[in-house]
Amino acid sequence: MFTGIIETLGYVEKIVQEQSNLHFTIKSAISDELKIDQSVSHNGVCLTVIGIEPGMHTVTAIEETLLKSNLSELKVGERVNLERCTIAGARLDGHIVQGHVDQTAICTHIENKDGSWLFTFKYDTAMRNITVEKGSIAVNGISLTVVNSEIDRFSVAIIPYTYEHTNLGKLREGDSVNLEFDIIGKYVSRLMSIREAR
Template structure:
């Protein structure tokens, strides 16, 4: 479990394809605190640490993960949002995030305002995912509050700190993002489809 509060940015330093999997090597300031078999969220995707070498570590993304997330589009030198799994007893500053991406979305609008940046994302209608006004959403691993919730589209307002300390500062129109919808909303949506 994660909170959606990004700890730091990492940089992809190597990508190795092995059969249908890829092994990503990431350089990060938190590497020295990691252990083999530990879960780390990479742009919201929970991946397991399989190797550590000085200030770099390696994780594996399997075919299922690659087909449902943006992990396969990363390149060497890509910046990536990182968060280690939460500890029991710590404050839950974001919201309950599983690290299991529901689908990818597309950035369809970026509006710079005085004091914030508003990003609008579209997502697929065939997956029955929903957002609600002032509900929680995770975009590339960042816990955010939904504004302007519409069918298959929503916006989020990013404060300057989040903009400066996540990959939101690099986002452009038409970029694909990892979306994890609120777990309670997913259960409600599932019940309505029975």
């Protein structure tokens, strides 16, 4: 489990394709502290560490993960949001994030609010995922609060710290992001769909 509070940025050093899988080697400040088999969130995707070398670690994304996330779009040199799993008994500063990306969204608008930024994202409603105003959502693994909620889009307000210490600062209109919707909202949506089917 994660909290959506990004620890550090990593940088993609190498990408190797093996059959339908992609191996990503990431350079970061926390790589030397990781262990083989450890779970680490990469842009909101929970991936297992399979290799460690000085200052770098390697993880594998399988086809299912690549289909549900934007990891297949990563290029060497790009920034990746990193978070290690939550320590039991620690403060939960963000919200409950599983590291299981539901789908991607497209950034449709970025507005500079003179001290903060308003990002708007549009997503496909076919999966019946929903947001609610003042609810939580993970965007590229970052725990954020929904400002405006519509049927197929939502906005989030970004403070300078988040803008500077995550990969949102490099995001441009038209770029895709990973979304993990609130787990409680997903259960409610599923229950409603079962009720409607009866």
